[in-house]
Structures are given as structure tokens and as C-alpha cells.
Amino acid sequence: MKRYILPALALTLLASSCKLDLTPENAITYSNAFSTEAELNTTTTTIHFYLDNCMDAFTPLTKVGLLADETQDDGQLREGNPRSIIQASADWEYVYRMIFEANLLLDNIDKTEGLSEERYAYHAGQAHFALGFGYFMLSRAYGQAVITENAKDLKTYGLSTQQQVIDAGIEHALKAFELLPTYDKLRTTSGSVPASKQYGSKGNSATLLAHLYAWKGSMAELYGESSVDATEAYRKSVEYASKVINGEVGTYSLVSTPEELCQLLSDPSATNPEEIFTLVYDKSRGNESTSKNEVANLFATWPVNSTLTEGDLAQASFRLKKSTIQKLYPDANDARRTAFFYEFNTDHTVSGVNYAVPYKFRNAVFAIDQSAESGKSFLSINANYVYWRLADVYLLRAECANKLGDTSMAISDLNKIRSRAGAKTYPASGESDLKKAIFREREREFILENDTRYYDILRNGYVKTELTGKFPTLSTADIAGGALCLPIPSSAQRDKDGKVINGLILQRPYWFRYM
Structure with missing residues (x-):
């Protein structure tokens, strides 16, 4: 893979907490790195490399949220022990490497000669999807984060608010949604359909938007942000989820049984009609x-x-x-x-x-x-890591529809998943809380499978009842100070020798007291 990072970008990388090798290889520079689609595709490929490797930035919260009775080494982490979470040393470096590469592509794509409108949309769409996904994940795990304008301005950045980070994700996800076709119509530089659903498409861009808007509304409610219209955010989430469910943005369908689902999840080469977005196991x-x-x-x-x-x-x-x-x-x-x-x-x-x-x-x-x-x-x-599948979209729409008072849609979507499993439909005996029923259904459906539970807990306001240890004792001030997010990585503020490299980035108040 050809690399083309210039020394002049160092300040931007420091602001983004990216530790890239600044030595150019193969004599590739800005003057020729984007002259052909083959050269442009080097950056697109690099974006996907970092997309496939960015999940370590969120590991501690994944472990905190998992439904589990016992753990070998992570008991203190799961109980919210601040020092254990700090010692987990989560770092958003690879997320910002991905963001940098995506910005680099968007800054320079106009230099590519002979690029058709369709090919422009493909490459720019991959960059915008990666940016949307990156800011979505940062807004969930870190709350506040850095929003970089591009890959060329030499400036230091401070932290943006969680809602600003969410809005940045929405902005890029909307651009990806407009640029990209459905997955079956995607074509790589070689002219073939992409080998996996890790590639941005109209379908997973719509799913990203559904999650972004659901997160936007629920975080506004959790943190009491009256300036954000949570109801409108939930409406937008339902709108984009409906596009996926109704087949407007690609062909997705629930598989017939849980057993069939397990067989498909267990085979990286299988064609899974329920799969929407995947991180590939190579x-x-x-x-x-x-x-x-x-x-x-x-x-x-x-x-x-x-x-x-x-x-x-x-x-x-x-x-x-x-x-x-x-x-x-x-x-x-x-x-x-x-x-x-x-x-x-x-x-x-x-x-x-x-x-x-x-x-x-x-x-x-x-x-x-x-x-x-x-x-x-x-x-x-x-x-593979099938990060989103159609069952997720049904249950996310059910959650948001219920928040909007549309219990008919919420119950219908909930029962779609229950019926596939052969389980009793809602309301089963003893059930009266639709919100909790949808939350439990997400637990049942995604157990052992992905990181969704921690964020499901936050979206539904169940921190004090579904998490253990220190979490039920958190005060309103603790939560406002960042207790439900990961601490800002030290590499965003200091170099390896401890020297301050960005004085604009300050640690969140909750975590500052433990550092």
C-alpha cells in the first residue's frame, strides 16, 4: 500500500491524536498522488483499512455493557471503577487516522483526472460514510471529541460538544446517503461488486442516519438539552429506518430462523440477506x-x-x-x-x-x-463482525416509534422479531411496559454478538438499573461531567514524553479528579 503523508501535516495530526509515519514513500506527494483513479483508490483502501481496525477505541464500554454473570479479568472495569477504565488505555487514534484519510481524499479528489460522476460519487461516498461512522462512534463512546475541518489546515482543535459531534456525523452520513447507490449497484475500481458490506452504500448510510438521529434525541433527553428537538430526531430516525425496512435503499430481509442466522453469522463467506454493515475478518x-x-x-x-x-x-x-x-x-x-x-x-x-x-x-x-x-x-x-443487520433496524424503529407515541408501529416491529424466533408476541403474560419490552428484545436478539447493549442502556435511561457497581451511584453532576463516556485519551493532549501538544483539549471534569 502506498503511503503519502507530508511533514507539513504534523500539526494537524497532533491535533487529531494521530501518530502517523510522516516519511513519504515511493516519492508520492500531493502533486501526483491523486492524478489517476488508481492513485485515488489508494486512499479509499486506506480508509477501509482504518475502518476495519478502529473498534479498539471503544472496548472498555463494550465490556461494561455486556450482559454477563462472570468475567475473568474485567470485574472492576464492569463496575465502573474509574481507575480501571483509565488503565484500560482506550485510544481513539485509529478513528482519527480514518478521519484524516477521509478528509485527505475529499481535499484532493478534484485533482483526479478523468473521474466520471459515478466514480467520484463512489470514492467521495466512502469517505463521507467513514466520517459519519467515525463521528457517530466518537459521540457515543467519548461524548465530546475533535471535529477536524480537513486534512490540510495547520491548526489545533479543541473539543466539540457531543451534539456537535453527532451533527458532524449526520452531515457526512447525509452526503454519503445522497452520493452512494444501493449495495448491489456499487462498483469498485476494478468494476466488480465489493466483496463485503463494509463498503458504504445507500443502505448502511440510511442505517447510520437512523442510529445517529436516535442517539441525538436520546442524548438530548439524557443530558437535558432543551435546545435540541428530541421528538424531531426520533422522527428522522424512524424515517431512515423505514427506508431500510421498506426496501427503498437496498434489498434486506430477515432470515427464517435463529438457527439459520447462527449458521450465516458463523460463515464469513456466506451471503446473509439480513446483513447491512460488516467489518471484515481478513x-x-x-x-x-x-x-x-x-x-x-x-x-x-x-x-x-x-x-x-x-x-x-x-x-x-x-x-x-x-x-x-x-x-x-x-x-x-x-x-x-x-x-x-x-x-x-x-x-x-x-x-x-x-x-x-x-x-x-x-x-x-x-x-x-x-x-x-x-x-x-x-x-x-x-x-465477520456483522455490526448492523435488519433485526437491529426493526428494533431501533420500534424504540423510536414508541418514544413518539406510535405504539402500533412499535408493537408490530417488536413482534416481527419475536415471531421469527417463535416466541409469544407482545404483550405476553405479565408484560405492560413496551419500552422495557423493546429493550429486552434487543438483549435477546444481540446477545453474544455486538456492542449495542451499553448504548441501548444509555438511550433508554436505564443506567441506574441495568449497570452495576459505581454506575447506580453516579450523581447528575458526574453524568454531566462525562462519567458515562470514556476519558479523553492522553495522546490527544500530550506526546509520549508527557509534553503538552494541545492546550485546547481539556480532560472531562469527572475523569480529571482521578488523573
Whole structure:
């Protein structure tokens, strides 16, 4: 991959907390780096490289939010111990590398000769989608973040408010939505349909907008921001979710059963009609390459990891008890119990604990390990990270429709997912809280699969009831001071020697007291 970063960009990179190699390679400079589409595509490819590698910036909150009974090493983190969260050393560096590359493309795409309108839209659309996704993720995990105007202005940036970061995400996602065609009409530089749904398209841009607007409205309510029209934000979320559900922005459909879903999620090469946006697992990158789906890897254990035995269940990084899953799925006919968990109707008891055995992802990748008795060691779940699928959009629309008072749509969408699982429709016996029912359905549907639960908790205002440890004791001032977000990475303020490089970026008040 050709690289073309100039020393003159150093100040911008420092402001963005990006630590890139500033030495040009292959004598590529601004004067010739974008002269052909092949050269332009180098930047598009780099954007996707960083998009595929940016999720580590959010790991601590993912772990905090997961539904789990036991954990091997992250108990203090999950209880909101500030020092444990700080020590987790989350860094938004790769997110800003992606943002920088996207801005770099948009700054220079007009230099590309002979670029048709269609090809312009493809490359610019990928950049805008990456920017929209990047700012969305930053607004969720860090709250306040840096919004960079471009890749060329030599200036330092301060932090923007959470709502400003959300609006930046919306601005770019709208541009991606307008520029990009549906996935089936996308064409790469070689003229082929992209090999994965990691590429920005009209469908995943609409899904991004649905999530951005839902987040915008719910954060306005959580933080009491009266200047933001939360109701209008929820309407916009429903509007874009409906475009996805109604097939206006691509062809997506729910698979027939939870069992079929598990089989598709477990095969990176499979065509999954429910899949909207995915981070690809590229095993060709090296012998140590792992799936971007950290959640699936955290729960991985016997029998998928064939180097283990049933007696090793208590050693998994994250663990669930059978009683917890029985409570989560009170309907014994809910097919997700037996699809998502191995031999669910059989007890798997280790040291007095009856465990539910994760089985949503069925296949693993192993590394050769001559020191191991089996001659191999577990490397990763063999799966792409299907970040958004159609069930997510149905349940997000249900959530926002209910907030708007449209209980008919909310119940219909909720029951669409329940019916696929063969579960009793809403209201089942004892159900009267539609908001909580939708939240629980998202737990049931996405358990073991993705990072959504922490952000679902925040959107619904369930911090004090669904999180443990320090979280239920947080004051209004703590929350306003950033307690529900990650601390601003130190690399955004200081260099490796501790020298201040950006005095405009200040740590959030809640975290400052622990530093």
C-alpha cells in the first residue's frame, strides 16, 4: 500500500491524536498522488483499512455493557471503577487516522483526472460514510471529541460538544446517503461488486442516519438539552429506518430462523440477506489476525474452541449462567435459547455453576502451537463482525416509534422479531411496559454478538438499573461531567514524553479528579 503523508501535516495530526509515519514513500506527494483513479483508490483502501481496525477505541464500554454473570479479568472495569477504565488505555487514534484519510481524499479528489460522476460519487461516498461512522462512534463512546475541518489546515482543535459531534456525523452520513447507490449497484475500481458490506452504500448510510438521529434525541433527553428537538430526531430516525425496512435503499430481509442466522453469522463467506454493515475478518493479513468481533471472542469457549473441554467453561473471559438465560428468554418456545446456546436443555455444571454455553458463532480459527498438547491454540472466532443487520433496524424503529407515541408501529416491529424466533408476541403474560419490552428484545436478539447493549442502556435511561457497581451511584453532576463516556485519551493532549501538544483539549471534569 502506498503511503503519502507530508511533514507539513504534523500539526494537524497532533491535533487529531494521530501518530502517523510522516516519511513519504515511493516519492508520492500531493502533486501526483491523486492524478489517476488508481492513485485515488489508494486512499479509499486506506480508509477501509482504518475502518476495519478502529473498534479498539471503544472496548472498555463494550465490556461494561455486556450482559454477563462472570468475567475473568474485567470485574472492576464492569463496575465502573474509574481507575480501571483509565488503565484500560482506550485510544481513539485509529478513528482519527480514518478521519484524516477521509478528509485527505475529499481535499484532493478534484485533482483526479478523468473521474466520471459515478466514480467520484463512489470514492467521495466512502469517505463521507467513514466520517459519519467515525463521528457517530466518537459521540457515543467519548461524548465530546475533535471535529477536524480537513486534512490540510495547520491548526489545533479543541473539543466539540457531543451534539456537535453527532451533527458532524449526520452531515457526512447525509452526503454519503445522497452520493452512494444501493449495495448491489456499487462498483469498485476494478468494476466488480465489493466483496463485503463494509463498503458504504445507500443502505448502511440510511442505517447510520437512523442510529445517529436516535442517539441525538436520546442524548438530548439524557443530558437535558432543551435546545435540541428530541421528538424531531426520533422522527428522522424512524424515517431512515423505514427506508431500510421498506426496501427503498437496498434489498434486506430477515432470515427464517435463529438457527439459520447462527449458521450465516458463523460463515464469513456466506451471503446473509439480513446483513447491512460488516467489518471484515481478513485472515490473510497474518497468522495472528483475529475477528473484529471482540464480543464473540470474549464469550468463545468449549465446544467451539476444541482445545478446551466442558470442564474449562469457568475459564472463559465472559460467562453466563443458565438461570440468567432462562430469565432472559422466559418463553421456552423461543428458538433463540437452543440456537444461541449449545445443548441448552442439558445442564453444563462446573464447580457448582450451571453455565449457558455460547453457540451463536460455531467455527473457530486456530494457530499452530507445538507447545500445546493438541498442537494448536485458539486464535479467533471465524466470523465477520456483522455490526448492523435488519433485526437491529426493526428494533431501533420500534424504540423510536414508541418514544413518539406510535405504539402500533412499535408493537408490530417488536413482534416481527419475536415471531421469527417463535416466541409469544407482545404483550405476553405479565408484560405492560413496551419500552422495557423493546429493550429486552434487543438483549435477546444481540446477545453474544455486538456492542449495542451499553448504548441501548444509555438511550433508554436505564443506567441506574441495568449497570452495576459505581454506575447506580453516579450523581447528575458526574453524568454531566462525562462519567458515562470514556476519558479523553492522553495522546490527544500530550506526546509520549508527557509534553503538552494541545492546550485546547481539556480532560472531562469527572475523569480529571482521578488523573
